[in-house]
């Protein structure tokens with residue numbers, strides 16, 4: 001594969017390979033010297049048209065842990081602010097020697113467009129409401145680490161499914177690995193195509209929470225609500241907010257997840273986010289290992305082969 005754009009066209013075997021590679025990468029991160037020479041001489045560019053803390057910094061760190069040269073570009077402070085197109089920006093990076101371009105963009109399909117038009121590898125770090133494959137992979141990795149085999153697990157995704165690339169990518173990946181995925185949220189925040197996505201759909205969160213192994217709580221994406229949030233924030237918190245009472249009801253073995261950034265006190269109470277059942281901080285840690293795995297699989301194998309010859 002030249003590029004990694006989403007889990008929609010990844011096989012279960014490919015997903016398993018990435019997860020297994022991430023185990024080896026996580027082992028590197030536990031060492032005293034957390035750096036290997038695997039991508040020495042390679043250049044990774046982080047091209048972020050949307051804000052990011054976790055994804056951008058973990059791609060940065062992942063590339064550095066593998067000894068690649070890494071640079072980050074965002075809208076402000078670059079010629080993107082002067083109106084330079086996505087393609088011209090990426091081609092500029094490419095002629096300066098980029099081997100991998102990591103892109104986050106508000107337009108669905110932006111990563112695919114780049115992949116079709118530059119020869120460097122393209123890694124999708126989130127394109128509009130379409131896909132966020134590295135987030136889903138780190139979520140799946142975190143579930144596996146806590147509960148073992150994904151097959152047969154009941155995973156519930158709660159909240160703003162309509163605007164969520166995280167939800168779509170989790171659904172694609174988890175379905176391929178044999179989990180039973182459910183979604184819960186107000187009808188106004190469910191996408192029209194939800195019935196065709198291979199998930200159980202609930203409007204009643206309390207019903208959806210019966211027999212769950214994992215509850216993945218999504219951020220309400222205020223910036224993507226075209227005509228304001230309906231129901232209101234107060235109503236949403238009451239009807240769909242994950243609180244202490246709901247946590248007690250799902251049992252001690254169920255795992256709580258959130259991709260971040262969190263709206264504490266809206267979709268998730270602090271008592272839930274910081275509870276012993278929460279793996280939210282592990283998700284962030286695992287993000288570095290997953291991104292190291294993908295950078296290695298896209299750009300490191302070639303280095304291995306060169307070294308062998």
Ligand code: CP
Nearest residue numbers: 052053054055259260
């Ligand atoms: N989960 C996630 O993508 O977070 P950032 O927007 O901070 O990268």
